[in-house]
Amino acid sequence: MDNSVTRKKTRQITLGNLKIGGNAPVAVQSMCNTDTRDAVKTLDQISCLEQAGCELVRLAVPDEEAALAIGKIRQGTTMPLIADIHFDYRLALEAVKQGVHGLRINPGNIGGKDKVAEVVRACEDRGIPIRIGVNAGSLEKQLLEKFGHPTPEAIVESAFGHIRILEDLNFTNLKVSLKASDVMTTVASYRLFSEKSDYPLHIGISEAGTLYSGTIKSSVGLGILLAEGLGDTMRVSLTADPVEEVRVAYEILKSLKVRQRGVNIISCPTCGRTEIDIIGLASEVEKRLAHIKEPITVAVMGCVVNGPGEAREADVGIAGGKGVGLLFKHGEIVTKLSEKELADVLVKEVEEIARKQAADR
Secondary structure: OOOOOOOOOOOOEEEOOEEEOOOOOOEEEEEOOOOOOOHHHHHHHHHHHHHHOOOEEEEEOOOHHHHHHHHHHHHOOOOOEEEEOOOOHHHHHHHHHOOOOEEEEOHHHOOOHHHHHHHHHHHHHHOOOEEEEEEHHHOOHHHHHHHOOOOHHHHHHHHHHHHHHHHOOOOOOEEEEEEOOOHHHHHHHHHHHHHHOOOOEEEOOOOOOEHHHHHHHHHHHHHHHHHOOOOOEEOOOOEOOHHHHHHHHHHHHHHOOOOOOOEEEEEOOOOOOOOOOHHHHHHHHHHHOOOOOOOEEEEEEOOOOOHHHHHHHOOEEEEEOOOEEEEEEOOEEEEEEEHHHHHHHHHHHHHHHHHHHHHHO
8 A cells, every 4th residue: 555645746946956846855944043134143054954954944134234144145055045025125136136046025015016026027037936925924904804814715815916916927936835823724725725726835834833832733734734745845933943943844754754864763652561761762862863864764662562563664773671672673683782782882873874875875
């Protein structure tokens, strides 16, 4: 039985050196929370995001100084950069001039039609795509009056209103997002839009919350959408270090087998049969293997009930006993280890597998 996700095929766009939509993999995005005007700090954060696996990053551009800083940031990284613009078309023009790879705007709120046309011409000249980002928290007044509150229908109507402005200017190099902080409103909005359009989709749950609650909301909402084949880029929006957004995004993708990157930890929830510190061991192993990029399944199991079976199915794993653990590698028992040896040996084995996988690529 094939349990793989069948993705909806959307139009393909190019953002920097990254293909989005079509048959391209779902790309992981984040947003810097540094002051864009501080190019050094922003580049430091972009470097951390890139190491975590981020593939495109959005920058807030609240004023001209921030727009001008994009040029310096652009020189210091190969990461595709998206400028987040609100209300002022001149900031979009300056960001394009400074070499940004993409814009996130809503054309209905950056100025009149002639000003939007200027932005479109600038983007066309440089092959820069625009993301229309509709958010339930900032819907147009007339739509709130029509629908009463931010319903999926209101969100989708807003999106098509902005799209029409650009399509009337013969600009279709677009990506669309339709976000709300409510999970099911977001899911319904993307479903409805997808029925009517094949523009590529950036998916996310807006203002999802802290690392704990935001991870849960995002996992539920984005998990539903990805399982239904929707989503070409994604951001997990967290009130936390943006690096955590990237880590959570890959865990969501791995759980659905949409993309594989880094270690997949399988660990038991512990019970009264556990006779080693499985909670401490699993946490230590996960932390020490955070740098691994290769897709490797690691089992950290605490007893003889499910432990041996899960460990055998993993690339490498341990099944605990009383103060000891059996080390499994590719389905075979390798050796018995004392509890204090388990973490070091397991980490060493995973790093060796990662080196071999990297060499074979």
